[in-house]
Amino acid sequence: EAGVTQSPTHLIKTRGQQATLRCSPISGHTSVYWYQQALGLGLQFLLWYDEGEERNRGNFPPRFSGRQFPNYSSELNVNALELEDSALYLCASSYPEAKNIQYFGAGTRLSVL
Amino acid sequence: EDQVTQSPEALRLQEGESSSLNCSYTVSGLRGLFWYRQDPGKGPEFLFTLYSAGEEKEKERLKATLTKKESFLHITAPKPEDSATYLCAVRTSGGYNKLIFGAGTRLAVHP
Numbered sequence: 001e002a003g004v005t006q007s008p009t010h011l012i013k014t015r016g017q018q019a020t021l022r023c024s025p026i027s028g029h030t031s032v033y034w035y036q037q038a039l040g041l042g043l044q045f046l047l048w049y050d051e052g053e054e055r056n057r058g059n060f061p062p063r064f065s066g067r068q069f070p071n072y073s074s075e076l077n078v079n080a081l082e083l084e085d086s087a088l089y090l091c092a093s094s095y096p097e098a099k100n101i102q103y104f105g106a107g108t109r110l111s112v113l
Numbered sequence: 114e115d116q117v118t119q120s121p122e123a124l125r126l127q128e129g130e131s132s133s134l135n136c137s138y139t140v141s142g143l144r145g146l147f148w149y150r151q152d153p154g155k156g157p158e159f160l161f162t163l164y165s166a167g168e169e170k171e172k173e174r175l176k177a178t179l180t181k182k183e184s185f186l187h188i189t190a191p192k193p194e195d196s197a198t199y200l201c202a203v204r205t206s207g208g209y210n211k212l213i214f215g216a217g218t219r220l221a222v223h224p
Contacts, residue, residue: 004156031210043157043200045211056209090156094210101147102212104156 002027004093004105012111013081021076021108025093031055032074033094033102034066038087046089049074081112115140115205119215126222129190134199134218137183142206146184148177149200151217157200160186191222 005024013019025032034046045058049068063079072093078085088109092102116139126132138146145164149157161170163179170177174195176187186199198219202212 033211035212035214042216043202043212043214045213048210056211058211092156100210101159101162103159104149106154106156109154 004091004103006089006091006105006108008108009106010109010111012113014113015081015083017081019078019081019085019110021078021089021091021110023074023076023091023093023105025072025074025091026103029093029095029103030072031094031100032068032072033092034074034076035090035092036060036087037090037107038084043090047076078110083112086110086112115203115208115213117201117203117213117215119199119201119218121218122216123219124221126188126191126220128192128222128224131187131189131191133188134186134220135183136186136201136215138201138203139182140203140205140213143203144206144208145204146179147202147204147212148184148186149202151198151200160199188220191220193222193224196220196222 007022031050035043037043048056052068066076068074088107090107092104094100094102118137120135148160151157161177166181174189178185198217200217202214
């Protein structure tokens with residue numbers, strides 16, 4: 001069974017540009033989560049999508065946004081990129097019920113120059 | 114505010130030297146504590162989930178335990194391939210499924 005897949009593996013952008021990161025969940029999982037792992041910091045929760053709806057959002061500015069498609073895949077968009085947005089962006093998926101386990105992809109390394 | 118603290122930040126062990134990693138938490142209502150392993154440049158790999166004080170889970174050389182204030186990840190007779198960063202995370206009653214992570218413990222096991 002395929003795990004969570006993310007693309008691209010690496011992404012290089014300049015300040016002010018927009019970045020789009022993609023995630024395909026494990027088959028059967030309807031919930032997708034996005035986390036940011038900046039150098040020297042722990043994983044910080046960004047967004048949670050389930051059944052195409054945004055269910056929860058972390059303490060990030062509105063220029064971080066995303067969506068979930070009917071096939072449960074998801075996209076994270078970061079507008080007006082800033083240098084401090086450079087980080088590993090991790091996607092996880094799970095079943096939406098309580099006590100679920102989140103399984104992570106390998107991440108997208110975003111570098112903002 | 115919900116908080117997760119892991120100690121030590123880094124741990125160096127000789128192969129076969131058993132030790133424990135600590136995860137202490139202060140949360141409004143625990144709905145699960147999770148241990149993950151993360152190798153450099155990769156995403157976290159799920160290890161264990163614990164839901165109530167007194168619960169224990171084992172997998173090969175690893176054993177996770179949970180009390181009302183902390184969790185321990187015991188590593189028995191570690192091997193070099195156990196070298197990784199070990200992350201602890203909690204899900205809380207008011208957290209809407211999000212995981213709150215600690216900063217992790219970097220474990221290095223030397224032959």
